[in-house]
Amino acid sequence: MEMNIPFVPSVNFRKGRTQPHNRGGKATPCTLIVVHYTAGGDFDATVDFLAKKNPASASAHFVAARSPDDGQKRPGGVVQLVDLDDVAFHAGESAWDGQRGVNAFSVGIEICNWGPLNQDGNIFTTWAGAVYPAHLAEPVFLGGRCWEPFTDFQYETAARICAAIMETFPDITPDRIVGHCDVASGRKLDPGPAWDWERFRELLSSTGAAQGRAEAAVDRKEVGHE
Numbered sequence: 001m002e003m004n005i006p007f008v009p010s011v012n013f014r015k016g017r018t019q020p021h022n023r024g025g026k027a028t029p030c031t032l033i034v035v036h037y038t039a040g041g042d043f044d045a046t047v048d049f050l051a052k053k054n055p056a057s058a059s060a061h062f063v064a065a066r067s068p069d070d071g072q073k074r075p076g077g078v079v080q081l082v083d084l085d086d087v088a089f090h091a092g093e094s095a096w097d098g099q100r101g102v103n104a105f106s107v108g109i110e111i112c113n114w115g116p117l118n119q120d121g122n123i124f125t126t127w128a129g130a131v132y133p134a135h136l137a138e139p140v141f142l143g144g145r146c147w148e149p150f151t152d153f154q155y156e157t158a159a160r161i162c163a164a165i166m167e168t169f170p171d172i173t174p175d176r177i178v179g180h181c182d183v184a185s186g187r188k189l190d191p192g193p194a195w196d197w198e199r200f201r202e203l204l205s206s207t208g209a210a211q212g213r214a215e216a217a218v219d220r221k222e223v224g225h226e
């Protein structure tokens with residue numbers, strides 16, 4: 001699989017997805033993609049945090065910025081931190097379809113987005129209490145609260161990455177691309193209601209790679225880098 005995405009190696013991963021990870025355990029093939037928001041602002045800071053030693057040993061396979069120009073250190077707006085054949089630590093306590101410990105059989109994609117916002121008059125603040133930056137997109141009101149919307153670039157990037165992952169792991173069908181909230185229900189909200197799954201799935205199917213048409217994926221990748 002060739003995605004032309006810069007690799008920024010994270011120290012937080014478990015080598016070898018196909019290796020048994022418990023004594024007497026079985027190797028686990030990759031069958032799921034988990035979409036997250038970062039609940040954070042800066043792309044470079046997020047990448048640095050996930051690449052270096054951090055308290056939760058958290059990481060993800062990919063991080064997507066709001067735009068290709070967001071990173072001062074890393075132009076292009078998307079990086080890979082963990083090899084697809086290795087396990088990243090993105091989902092925590094989790095289960096899907098009766099199978100616990102989702103990290104072992106999933107790819108994690110982090111999308112830079114503040115998630116839920118608090119509103120006080122004309123002022124929006126983040127969960128961290130900081131003022132929501134004016135240069136970011138106008139918040140959307142969904143499900144009783146305000147959220148940062150996701151950008152066109154993020155939908156296109158997520159679709160492109162997922163199409164390529166699906167070529168590598170054919171067990172991942174479109175219905176096996178889920179949110180963190182779906183595998184850690186009651187504990188996690190992300191990617192939240194601002195993530196338009198219908199729009200994402202339309203984009204994904206339009207890449208053609210979801211149906212195994214690799215050439216279409218290559219074309220899209222080039223378009224995405226102009």
Ligand SMILES: [Zn+2]
Nearest residue numbers: 036037180190
């Ligand atoms: Zn998450």
